[in-house]
Each structure stands twice: as C-alpha cells, then as structure tokens.
Amino acid sequence: MTDLPDHTQPQRSLLQQDARTVKRNRAEKRFKMYGIVAIAIGLLMLAILLVTIVGRGTGAFQQTFLTLDVQLLEAKLDKKGDRNIEDIKKVSTFGYAPLMSAALEAKVATLGIQTELKPKAMADILSKDAAAQLRDFVLANPDLIGTSVEFKFLTNSRVDGYMKGRVSRESIANDKNINAAQLDLVDALHAAGALQTQFNLSFITGADASDARPEAAGMGVAMIGSLFMMLVVLILALPIGVAASIYLEEFAPKNLLTDIIEVNIANLAAVPSIVFGILGLAVFINYMHLPNSAPLVGGLVLTLMTLPTIIISTRASLKSVPPSIRDAALGVGASKMQSVFHHVLPLAAPGILTGTIIGLAQALGETAPLLLIGMVGFIASNPPDSIASGLLAPNSAMPAQIYEWAKRADPAFYERAWGGIIILLVFLVTMNAIAVLLRRRFERRW
Amino acid sequence: MKDNVISETDVMSNKIKIAARNVQVYYGDNHAIKDVSVDILDKTVTAFIGPSGCGKSTFLRCINRMNDTIAISSVQGDILIDGEDIYDSNVDPVQLRAKVGMVFQKPNPFPKSIYDNVAYGPRIHGLARNKADLDEIVERALKRAAIWNEVKDRLLAPGTGLSGGQQQRLCIARAIATEPEVLLMDEPCSALDPIATAQVEELIDELRQDYSVVIVTHSMQQAARVSQKTAFFHLGHLVEYGETDKIFTSPEDPRTESYITGRIG
Numbered sequence: 001m002t003d004l005p006d007h008t009q010p011q012r013s014l015l016q017q018d019a020r021t022v023k024r025n026r027a028e029k030r031f032k033m034y035g036i037v038a039i040a041i042g043l044l045m046l047a048i049l050l051v052t053i054v055g056r057g058t059g060a061f062q063q064t065f066l067t068l069d070v071q072l073l074e075a076k077l078d079k080k081g082d083r084n085i086e087d088i089k090k091v092s093t094f095g096y097a098p099l100m101s102a103a104l105e106a107k108v109a110t111l112g113i114q115t116e117l118k119p120k121a122m123a124d125i126l127s128k129d130a131a132a133q134l135r136d137f138v139l140a141n142p143d144l145i146g147t148s149v150e151f152k153f154l155t156n157s158r159v160d161g162y163m164k165g166r167v168s169r170e171s172i173a174n175d176k177n178i179n180a181a182q183l184d185l186v187d188a189l190h191a192a193g194a195l196q197t198q199f200n201l202s203f204i205t206g207a208d209a210s211d212a213r214p215e216a217a218g219m220g221v222a223m224i225g226s227l228f229m230m231l232v233v234l235i236l237a238l239p240i241g242v243a244a245s246i247y248l249e250e251f252a253p254k255n256l257l258t259d260i261i262e263v264n265i266a267n268l269a270a271v272p273s274i275v276f277g278i279l280g281l282a283v284f285i286n287y288m289h290l291p292n293s294a295p296l297v298g299g300l301v302l303t304l305m306t307l308p309t310i311i312i313s314t315r316a317s318l319k320s321v322p323p324s325i326r327d328a329a330l331g332v333g334a335s336k337m338q339s340v341f342h343h344v345l346p347l348a349a350p351g352i353l354t355g356t357i358i359g360l361a362q363a364l365g366e367t368a369p370l371l372l373i374g375m376v377g378f379i380a381s382n383p384p385d386s387i388a389s390g391l392l393a394p395n396s397a398m399p400a401q402i403y404e405w406a407k408r409a410d411p412a413f414y415e416r417a418w419g420g421i422i423i424l425l426v427f428l429v430t431m432n433a434i435a436v437l438l439r440r441r442f443e444r445r446w
Numbered sequence: 447m448k449d450n451v452i453s454e455t456d457v458m459s460n461k462i463k464i465a466a467r468n469v470q471v472y473y474g475d476n477h478a479i480k481d482v483s484v485d486i487l488d489k490t491v492t493a494f495i496g497p498s499g500c501g502k503s504t505f506l507r508c509i510n511r512m513n514d515t516i517a518i519s520s521v522q523g524d525i526l527i528d529g530e531d532i533y534d535s536n537v538d539p540v541q542l543r544a545k546v547g548m549v550f551q552k553p554n555p556f557p558k559s560i561y562d563n564v565a566y567g568p569r570i571h572g573l574a575r576n577k578a579d580l581d582e583i584v585e586r587a588l589k590r591a592a593i594w595n596e597v598k599d600r601l602l603a604p605g606t607g608l609s610g611g612q613q614q615r616l617c618i619a620r621a622i623a624t625e626p627e628v629l630l631m632d633e634p635c636s637a638l639d640p641i642a643t644a645q646v647e648e649l650i651d652e653l654r655q656d657y658s659v660v661i662v663t664h665s666m667q668q669a670a671r672v673s674q675k676t677a678f679f680h681l682g683h684l685v686e687y688g689e690t691d692k693i694f695t696s697p698e699d700p701r702t703e704s705y706i707t708g709r710i711g
Contacts (some may be wrong), residue, residue: 240569254517324554328617330515332567332624342566343556 020191035446053421060419064160064213066150066189068103068127072138074146085140093131096138097123100153113188117181124180127154129209129216155195157215157412163197164410183225186310186345203419208380208401214412217405219420221383224377225295225395228363228384232299232391233306234365238356240303241310249318250340253346269308277369285373293374293394301373302363309362313355350442357435361428367399376400398424463488463628463658464509469523469690471504471513478504480682481523486675490648491659493690495666497705500679501664506630509660510546511539517704526626544571547626550695551633553613555605560597563605563616564588567624583623591619611642618649621656629653631661635668647672666706670694678702 003247012018017025026145074081076095078088101123108115108122108339115122127133130153138145154160157180161167163186172178182386206218247390271352280301321344329339370376374395402424405417464486468501471479486492496504498700500588504513513533526669532542544567556564563585564613567573574580584601588594594616597608603615614634631650635643650672653659663669669676670690677687678699686702697703 151517177558322554324550324552324642325556326515327512327550328554328556328620329566331510331548331550331569333540333565334619335540338570342570349555366514 004083010046053418053425056415057418057420057422059164059166060416060422061200062164062197063203064155064163064197066104066155066195067109067150067152068100068194070099070134071148071361072105072145073099077138078142078213081320084146085139085142088142089146089347090137091135093135094136096131100126100134105285107189107194108185109195110186111192113177113185113192115181115188117186122185124178124184125156126215127156127160127215129154129213147205148229153294155186155216155408157213158217159183159195161412162186162198163190163195166415193387203416204423206336207382208378208404209318211410211413214408214410215431216337217413217416219398219401219423220419221320221381222396222398222401223423224383224390227395228295228390228395229299229302229397230360230364232296233360234356236300236303237306237310237359241307241356242314242352244307245311245318246340246345248388249315250344251336265308265311269312271366272323273305273366274368276301277372279304280369281372291392291394293377293379293393293396294395295375295395296342296391296398298370298375299374299391301369302366305366305369306359306363309359310352310356313358314348314352317351317355320351321347353433354439357431357438361431361435364431365399365428367397367403370397370400376403398427455591457654461488463527464660465524465526465529466505466508466528467524468507469508469521469525471501471522472507472520473504474518478682479508482667482679484677484684484687485660486660489654490656490675491607491654491661491673492675492677493629493669494660494662494679495664495669495676495705496679496685497666501682502677502679503632504666505679506569506632506660508660510548510630511632512543512548513541526707536582536670544624545626546628546630547621549614549617549629549631549634553610553617555608555613555616557604557606559602560588560608560616561601564596564619564623567620571624574623585622587619588616591615593610594647594651609642611638611645614638614642614646615649618646618653622653627657629657629659631659632661633662643668662665666694678705680705 028260076099077091078084080087104122105119110439133153134151137149137151138202141375143201156178158167158172158175159182160176161445162183162224167175167178169180169183172180173181186195200218202216206216207221209215209217248258248261280297284297284300285292290300306369325343325347326339329343332340367376374394376397377400379394379396381393381395384393384395397419402417402420405420406415462485463483466482466484466486469642470477471481472668479590482501482505494555496502507513508521508525509527509532513521521533527542527546532535556566557567561582565574565580565585568580568583574583582674585594585598588597596612597603597616604615614637618629618631618634634650635646638646647668650661654674661669661672673690675688676693677688678685678693678697678701680701686697687698688698693702694706697706
C-alpha cells in the first residue's frame with residue numbers, strides 16, 4: 001500500500017478562481033470583444049455608406065422650377081389658325097423660345113426686378129428642355145393656343161446647382177453657361193417666390209437626357225429596361241432552374257457524370273459576370289443576330305448568370321425537406337413524381353422563391369455583362385409602347401444608367417448617379433425584404 | 447411473460463401471404479441480408495427481432511421494395527406475395543406499395559391536414575369516386591386506426607400538430623386507407639411513450655383481422671405481446687423462425703436464447 005501515490009491534494013476553494021480558469025475566462029472575454037469590434041466596424045461602414053448615398057443622392061429627387069405665364073400666341077404657333085396638328089408640329093422648339101423669353105421678361109417686369117440682362121440672356125436660366133416641355137404641352141392641348149397658361153419650367157442645371165449650394169459665385173468665374181448677373185436674377189426671382197426647389201417626379205419616371213440637359217435626365221426608361229430584363233430572367237431562369245434542380249436532386253442517378261455536372265454548376269456560379277456578357281455578345285448578337293442593346297439580350301445573359309444561383313438554392317431547399325416525407329409518400333404508393341410534386345416541392349417552395357428573388361436582385365444590380373451587349377451608354381429612348389418594343393428596342397438598365405451618369409463631366413449628372421443608386425437600392429432592399437418575409441411566413445417545422 | 451400477452455397466441459390462418467426464398471441484399475459491398483427464406487402467414491402478426499444492424503429493417507423494406515430508393519442496394523432471390531414475384535421486371539413498385547402498406551419508425555405525417563393525410567393514398571389510387579366516398583374512406587381508416595374519436599372534430603387541423611402517439615396512429619390510418627393486404631411496421635413504437643405504445647399495440651392486434659402484419663421491434667416484450675410468429679435475425683441471417691411462444695420459452699438456437707435472455711444484442 002505504501003507505493004501508491006498520494007492523491008490527497010490541498011483543498012481548493014470554489015470561491016477562488018485558479019490560474020487556468022482566469023486565463024480561460026480572459027481568452028473568452030477577448031474573443032467576444034473582437035467580435036463586437038468586427039460588428040462595430042461593419043455597422044460603421046454601413047452607416048457611412050448610407051449617409052453618403054442619402055446625403056448626395058436626395059438632391060436628385062428635387063429640382064428647381066421657375067413658374068411662368070406663357071402666352072401661347074396663335075401667330076407663332078399656328079399661323080393658319082385652323083388648329084391642324086400637322087401644321088402645329090412643324091413649329092420646332094426654336095419657334096417656342098421667343099414665347100418663353102417674352103414670358104420671363106413680363107414676369108421680371110411685373111415683379112419689378114431690376115436687371116441689365118437682355119430677354120434672351122434671361123431665358124438662359126431656363127433648361128434647354130423647357131422649350132420641349134412647352135411644345136409637348138401645346139401638341140397635347142392645341143385648343144389652348146391663343147390663351148395664357150401657367151407653367152413650371154425646369155431651370156438650367158447651374159441655377160439648380162446654385163439653389164442647392166453646389167454652384168457658388170466663385171465657382172462660376174470660368175463658367176460660360178452662367179454669369180453673376182443671371183444669378184442676381186435667380187436670387188430676385190427666388191425672393192419673389194417665382195422660382196423654387198421642389199420634388200421632381202420626372203427623375204423617377206423620365207428618360208435619360210443629353211449632356212447639355214442634366215436637369216431633365218430621369219431613371220424611368222432605364223427602370224423599364226430593367227423590368228423587361230427581369231421578366232425575361234424570371235420566365236426563363238425559374239422554370240429551367242427548378243426543373244434542372246428537381247431532376248438532379250430527385251431523379252438523376254448518382255454517378256460520375258452527375259458529379260461533374262454538379263461541380264460545374266458550382267463553378268458557373270463563381271464565373272465573373274463579364275464572361276457571361278462576352279458569351280452573350282458572341283452567341284445572342286453575333287451568331288443569333290438579336291438586336292444590340294435590347295433588354296431581351298440583357299435578360300438572356302442575366303438568365304445564364306442567375307441559373308446557377310437558382311439551381312444551387314433550389315437544390316439546397318429540396319435537400320432540406322426531410323427524407324421521411326418522401327418515404328411517407330412512396331409508402332402509400334405515390335410514384336416518384338407524385339411524391340416530388342405533391343409533397344417535396346410545396347415544402348421547398350419558400351426556399352426556391354427566396355433563392356429566385358435573391359438571384360433576381362443580383363441580376364438587377366449587374367452592370368458588367370451589359371457593357372458588352374451595348375446596354376451601357378447614352379441610349380436616348382422614349383418609354384416603349386408595346387411588350388415587343390420593350391424587349392427589342394434599345395434600352396439601358398438601372399445600374400448601367402447610373403454608370404453612364406457617373407462618367408459624364410457635369411457635376412449635375414454626378415448627383416443624379418447618386419440618386420439613381422438610391423432608387424436601385426430601394427428596389428434591392430425591397431426584393432430582399434420580400435425574400436426574408438416569404439422565408440419567415442412559410443417556414444415549416446416537422 | 448404469459449401475463450403480458452394481449453393477443454391470442456394461436457395462429458389463425460395457415461395461408462402463406464409472403465414467401466421469401468434465398469433473399470440476399472447488398473448495400474454496395476456490404477452483404478446485409480444473407481440467404482433468408484421465410485414464409486409469412488396471412489392474418490397474422492409476425493415480429494422481426496434482433497440486435498441493431500442485424501438486417502431486420504432491411505428485410506422489411508424489401509417486402510415493399512422501399513430499398514429501390516437507395517441507389518446502391520441490390521436484392522437477389524425471390525419474394526413472392528400471393529405467389530407473384532414482386533421483383534419481377536413487370537412489377538411496378540408503385541402498385542406493389544398500394545398493396546403492401548408501410549408505417550415508419552418516426553411518425554411522419556405530411557404537413558397537411560389530418561383529412562388530407564388519410565385521403566392522399568385513396569386520391570392518388572383513385573379509390574373514391576366522389577367526395578362522399580372519400581369522406582367515408584377517411585372516416586373508416588381513422589376509426590380502424592382508433593384515432594377517430596380524438597380527431598373527428600378537427601379533421602382540417604394539421605396532422606403535425608398531434609401528439610406523437612396520435613401521429614403514429616394517423617400514419618397507420620394513412621397506410622390502411624389504401625386498402626393494403628400487408629402492413630409493414632418498422633419499429634412503430636420506438637418514438638412513443640408507454641401509453642401510446644399500448645394503444646398502438648392494441649391496434650396492431652385488431653388489424654390482424656384483416657391484414658398480414660409484419661412488425662420490426664427492438665422490444666422483446668412487445669414482440670411477445672403482439673405477435674403470433676417471431677423471426678430472430680442476427681448479422682444478416684435468419685436464425686430462428688417459429689411460434690412466438692416457442693421462441694420466447696424454448697428457443698432452439700443458442701444465439702436466440704442468448705439474445706432473449708440479454709446476453710447478446
């Protein structure tokens with residue numbers, strides 16, 4: 001008995017932490033702190049991002065307008081006086097310019113503003129788009145020729161910038177588009193209440209505008225382009241992706257070939273999107289001769305890009321349906337297909353929808369493949385008038401439009417790029433929120 | 447052990463329902479069932495007992511070809527039901543499974559209403575001509591599964607909301623709604639508490655009036671209580687098969703004796 005080691009140890013108190021425990025607890029505390037720091041950095045970046053975007057972008061939703069009463073002189077607009085629309089159409093925007101400068105001159109006179117500017121120079125504070133705005137109105141309402149109508153005209157982007165604080169009297173020293181006298185006039189008009197900054201719906205609904213008229217540029221047509229692309233993606237990628245996943249997951253034999261296919265689908269999901277763009281250029285445009293810049297082609301390219309995402313998420317949600325459900329269905333004599341379509345697919349549907357929406361959101365924000373099929377650039381088009389023209393007429397897309405604005409020289413376009421980002425983010429956040437809601441709403445436990 | 451017996455131990459029928467001849471099952475290289483031959487009688491409860499991994503569940507799943515769903519499994523030998531080889535190339539496993547119903551270890555109701563759970567089988571097999579027919583089939587199946595009184599007021603409630611024992615009886619109702627001739631039960635009580643187990647066991651004894659019931663169980667008491675015939679599996683072999691009474695009182699094979707007395711398994 002004497003050779004047994006003595007196991008009696010000095011009694012340890014539970015009230016006192018030993019060195020090991022102290023070290024362990026300290027390590028745990030440190031690790032928790034690293035986590036909190038990491039999350040804090042992430043949140044800070046997010047906050048900076050949001051503040052920057054909102055701060056720079058909200059300006060784009062507001063525009064400076066000048067209220068004028070315009071005399072729609074019959075002598076200028078409809079010399080024959082018979083209201084023949086074809087004749088009225090012959091009057092170009094140049095024909096409308098004198099009406100506007102006359103209206104502005106009258107306004108300045110009634111308000112009693114002193115200025116040495118000539119009426120034509122005064123009218124330069126208006127947007128180059130204002131005459132078109134007036135012409136469109138007259139063409140739509142030829143009956144009003146001969147009367148006086150109140151209009152809110154867009155002002156020049158420099159005037160708008162001055163009102164928003166982007167343009168100052170110092171910064172216009174070398175600017176040919178505006179001078180100090182015009183700014184004095186703007187200040188006076190603003191003081192008199194004729195010129196004010198307000199919400200501008202046409203930024204959301206309108207079309208892109210040329211370099212000289214940033215104040216008239218809008219996101220609407222690009223949004224429609226994106227919408228048509230998403231339609232193409234949804235109509236093609238969802239059924240193809242779901243069918244492929246069901247086959248691979250439920251029916252396909254597990255062998256080398258399906259393993260290779262599986263690995264390649266995973267690889268496709270990681271292929272840079274510009275590769276899909278050049279593939280689309282080669283196949284859809286050069287080989288199949290589909291039109292350039294068409295949302296149909298954009299949609300096809302984005303379908304290729306979205307398919308792997310949809311297939312992977314669909315397969316994951318099919319896999320998460322417990323095998324006992326399949327057994328139960330087969331056990332009562334359902335065929336394989338019945339067990340999939342009656343039981344497995346309905347249970348996997350929320351996951352499939354979530355994956356699809358996230359895939360669509362990804363496609364919505366994708367720019368690179370559109371570069372190669374000609375959807376990025378100044379594509380001045382009117383909103384499409386039919387589904388066919390929506391698919392085939394040249395158009396841009398939201399992210400492409402943002403890129404296009406960001407690379408133009410005028411700072412007024414830069415502001416619009418930020419505004420466009422807000423619109424795009426609203427779409428993306430909404431889509432992701434729908435995906436999260438669907439997942440929460442239909443999540444099942446068994 | 448006699449005291450626990452709730453069923454008549456005499457075998458009511460001598461008609462052979464399922465005849466297995468030299469059945470071999472392989473999972474890849476693993477030889478899971480080795481040369482099993484057995485005759486299972488009609489209107490009888492047959493229990494498969496044996497230690498874990500002995501192949502009793504595998505053999506059970508051969509009887510309605512559920513093993514077909516496992517890609518690497520292969521079955522050799524013949525299994526005849528009413529004299530017809532169920533592994534014949536002309537046999538569609540879907541038709542077979544309508545004739546041979548199955549109840550699984552874990553209650554697995556569909557995440558649908560109680561009514562839809564039971565009505566699903568009859569619907570896909572076209573057993574009901576109209577809604578009234580279907581209602582009747584559902585009611586009959588739920589009554590035979592001894593759960594009707596508990597669920598008759600909430601047929602449209604989800605089947606997954608029932609208790610474990612109720613879910614298992616719902617699964618039994620689902621299995622018998624398609625009018626099978628054989629009912630396979632793979633450890634139907636292993637997830638249930640003693641009260642629910644007693645209810646299911648009573649039910650099994652009643653089902654014997656109409657079906658040939660094959661039950662896999664880990665509980666020897668359960669086998670003794672509900673079955674008339676018992677088969678003891680060990681390491682893929684069918685070691686002994688006979689009257690339940692005899693297996694539990696005077697087994698012939700020393701391995702059977704060791705198992706039922708608790709020395710192996």
